[in-house]
Amino acid sequence: MHPASVVRATKRACVKPWVIGLITFMSLIVLAVCIGLIVHYVRYNQRRTYNYYSTLSFTSDKLYDDFGREASKNFTEMSQRIESMVKKAFHKSPLKGEIVKAHIIRFSKEENGVLAHMLLIFRFRSTEDPETINIIIQRVLHEQLHDAVGPPELDPESVEIKKINKTETDNFLNNCCGTRRNKTTRQSLRIVGGTPVEEGEWPWQASLQWDGIHRCGATLINGTWLVSAAHCFRMYKDPARWTASFGVTLYPPKMRQGIRRIIVHEKYKYPSHDYDISVAELSSPVPYTNAVHRVCLPDASHEFRPGDDMFVTGFGALQNDGNSQNHLRQVRVKHIATEICNEPQVYNNTITPRMLCAGSLRGKRDACQGDSGGPLVSADARDIWYLAGIVSWGDECGQPNKPGVYTRVTAVRDWIAAQTGI
Numbered sequence: 001m002h003p004a005s006v007v008r009a010t011k012r013a014c015v016k017p018w019v020i021g022l023i024t025f026m027s028l029i030v031l032a033v034c035i036g037l038i039v040h041y042v043r044y045n046q047r048r049t050y051n052y053y054s055t056l057s058f059t060s061d062k063l064y065d066d067f068g069r070e071a072s073k074n075f076t077e078m079s080q081r082i083e084s085m086v087k088k089a090f091h092k093s094p095l096k097g098e099i100v101k102a103h104i105i106r107f108s109k110e111e112n113g114v115l116a117h118m119l120l121i122f123r124f125r126s127t128e129d130p131e132t133i134n135i136i137i138q139r140v141l142h143e144q145l146h147d148a149v150g151p152p153e154l155d156p157e158s159v160e161i162k163k164i165n166k167t168e169t170d171n172f173l174n175n176c177c178g179t180r181r182n183k184t185t186r187q188s189l190r191i192v193g194g195t196p197v198e199e200g201e202w203p204w205q206a207s208l209q210w211d212g213i214h215r216c217g218a219t220l221i222n223g224t225w226l227v228s229a230a231h232c233f234r235m236y237k238d239p240a241r242w243t244a245s246f247g248v249t250l251y252p253p254k255m256r257q258g259i260r261r262i263i264v265h266e267k268y269k270y271p272s273h274d275y276d277i278s279v280a281e282l283s284s285p286v287p288y289t290n291a292v293h294r295v296c297l298p299d300a301s302h303e304f305r306p307g308d309d310m311f312v313t314g315f316g317a318l319q320n321d322g323n324s325q326n327h328l329r330q331v332r333v334k335h336i337a338t339e340i341c342n343e344p345q346v347y348n349n350t351i352t353p354r355m356l357c358a359g360s361l362r363g364k365r366d367a368c369q370g371d372s373g374g375p376l377v378s379a380d381a382r383d384i385w386y387l388a389g390i391v392s393w394g395d396e397c398g399q400p401n402k403p404g405v406y407t408r409v410t411a412v413r414d415w416i417a418a419q420t421g422i
């Protein structure tokens with residue numbers, strides 16, 4: 001070999017081991033720093049949910065009896081005021097942006113005032129331990145609520161909070177009427193057909209089945225009572241052959257229950273659609289879960305305004321004379337004023353004070369056969385859902401100028417109370 005080649009070969013072979021070591025070492029350090037940064041970023045940005053049960057006493061010039069009853073107008077007003085005072089207190093604090101929900105679940109009478117029972121839900125970014133967070137929350141409420149302008153007059157010193165887990169939080173929410181787990185984010189463009197729903201979206205929906213076959217919808221108003229239409233029981237009366245199922249599919253159902261008693265409004269007289277309401281008592285109570293719980297009944301004085309958005313849900317047909325569906329569907333409809341619904345080209349004065357029209361005068365959004373007896377619901381400002389109507393009748397399904405006609409729940413509210421005590 002030529003001596004010059006030997007020198008070149010030796011030079012190439014001499015790879016300076018310390019350089020390799022240094023490069024490897026540096027690479028490992030860079031890798032470790034990157035992993036550390038990623039772990040830190042993920043941990044910091046991973047928001048963790050913390051739930052608290054909180055009580056807060058207050059005085060008010062309103063009488064407890066005025067707002068003590070769940071779903072009453074005064075209960076809603078008082079809850080809304082306190083919830084917004086509490087949320088404002090957090091928005092002025094370092095916990096701004098971390099409070100997700102302040103939700104009154106009930107009021108109880110105290111010796112000198114009233115106690116508001118409230119769920120507080122936070123999504124924390126920080127990695128503080130729960131004990132420190134408890135102290136921070138309590139301090140914020142003590143300090144910030146002093147500046148809150150009533151009525152009601154809150155007593156910041158009275159605040160007590162207790163951390164609760166997800167199951168306890170769910171149980172409290174499932175015991176309140178009109179709460180939902182999943183929000184409707186998708187917009188449904190068709191009524192007849194609508195869109196399929198997810199579990200827990202409309203937890204009060206029931207299916208009434210005669211010899212195991214779906215016939216009508218119904219709505220859970222407490223653990224043992226359903227509201228439905230009177231016409232569902234016109235031909236089939238024996239409670240022993242009726243069952244109620246719950247959940248978003250008919251088969252398999254989430255839960256099934258026998259029917260002990262059916263009460264049809266005494267003023268319902270076929271072929272008139274007036275007073276198209278019934279209540280059915282379950283043979284044993286359904287346990288409330290995220291997927292099955294009750295809607296709120298509006299007071300008789302509750303006002304649903306024409307133009308309001310409402311939702312109708314059911315297992316009914318996608319078009320006139322079609323088949324029932326195994327999966328629950330929903331459609332957004334508009335509340336239509338009775339004066340409009342009674343116009344000659346619409347229902348020509350056949351809408352009574354016990355009826356409520358909803359849908360679209362352009363057609364397409366409607367309930368259909370098999371949806372009868374099911375719920376038409378509307379949310380209040382606190383996102384609590386109320387039963388506004390019961391699917392009753394209509395001229396076919398989804399036709400222009402022929403919106404769905406529902407039993408007006410506020411008009412039969414006192415009858416429901418007289419039959420069920422609810």
Ligand code: 4AZ
Binds near residue numbers: 391
């Ligand atoms: C029915 O026969 C029925 N388009 C229910 C609702 C409507 C029409 C018919 C409303 O059960």
